[in-house]
Amino acid sequence: MQDKRIKLIYFSMGGSEVKQLSLGWKKIIGLSSLSFLFLLLFVFLILQIFTDFFHNWQVSRLSKSNSQLEELLTEMGQKINKIETKVKYLEKEDDDLRVFVDLPVIDSDTRELGIGGHSEDTYANYTSIEDDAINQAIKIQRMIENMEQRVSLASESRNDIMKKYNEDLKQLKCTPSIRPILGGRITASYGLRLDPFVDKYRTHEGLDISAPRGTDIHATADGRVVEVQSKYEPNKDFGKYIVIDHGYGYKTRYAHLHKILVTRGQKVKRYDVIGKVGDTGRSTGPHLHYEVIVNNKKKDPGKYIID
Ligand SMILES: [Zn+2]
Incomplete structure (x- = not known):
């Protein structure tokens, strides 16, 4: 086999002198492999160091983040x-x-x-x-x-x-709660009383408030006029009268009127003037006969006056 030797020319440490080294192929391959291995090891170590460093940095960052989250x-x-x-x-x-x-x-x-x-x-x-x-x-x-x-x-x-x-x-x-006449005098309450027309005790189913003829009569709650009676016979029944339906089972009647100021079906508010005091029908003098009807039963109007 031919001697295939490689001549390496290099400078000595002094730098001025050119030296020669003559090596065989096997040695060169051996040396190269060794150098490569060392290089690999070096790279691996460097990587390891960086990985450790990065890992520690990551852990400390996460731990800080975790405690902040907590x-x-x-x-x-x-x-x-x-x-x-x-x-x-x-x-x-x-x-x-x-x-x-x-x-x-x-x-x-x-x-x-x-x-x-x-x-x-x-x-x-x-x-x-x-x-x-x-x-x-x-x-x-x-x-x-x-x-x-x-x-x-x-x-x-x-x-x-x-x-x-x-x-x-x-x-x-819509609940009756005021006096239908501001002022006036209560002359007959709800309950048994002597009827001046027949001289007998009868239940008076309303409240009589006497006041001068023409005194204003007020609706005692919001509602709708459902009955207007303007025809009457002298000395009989309620005379001229109005019935207001307030809803919720409440109705009120205003009787013996001199004048009626509302029409059937009209909506009214509490305190609206709906008529004038008179003595039409079975009446002995100008007064208002006021009734409160709850679920079709006549109740004591006195209990529906708050003021
Ligand atoms: Zn009466």
Whole structure:
């Protein structure tokens, strides 16, 4: 085999002298492989050092981030506790208002209904989150859902209260509650009395208020005129009279009028002047015979005068 030697020409350490080294192929391959191995090892070590460094940096960054997240969760928990205090106050106010408008109070079980929503399984996928943190997150999530439920219930309840209040207000406006004549003198109350026409005791089913002829007569509540009687026979029955239907089972009658100032079907408001005092029909002098009828039964009008 031919001697294939490679001549390496290099400068000696001094730098001025050119030297020659003559090596065989095998040695060159051996040396090259060794150098390559060393290079690989070097690169591997460098990579290892960088990886360690990066890993440590990552761990410290994540740990910092984790503790910040925990702080955040704690802060959120405290804020939700404050919100719950406000929700409790709203619920208390809601109950007070319900009592005020005569609606049943909502019991605490109903208010708490719907707590939970998410079960713990929902969070089973978050296996990388630490137990403490996940428990805290579940607690917060549940509280948020609970608040949501309670606030929406309170909002519904507020609508019910407003509806009931407006209905009560409407009913109040339609309930006879004032004197039909401002002034005048009550000459006969509701109940048994001696009838001057037949000289017998009979039940007087209304209230007589005497006042000068032509005195204003007021509607005692909001309603609609359902009867207008302007024809009459002297010394008989109610004479000229008006009946107003107020709804909710209430009606009022105003009798022995001198003048009628409303027509049948007309809507009237409390205090509207509907007629004038007279002595038509079975009457001994100018006065108003006033009746309050509740569910077709005549009641004591004295009990329907508040002022
Ligand atoms: Zn009378």
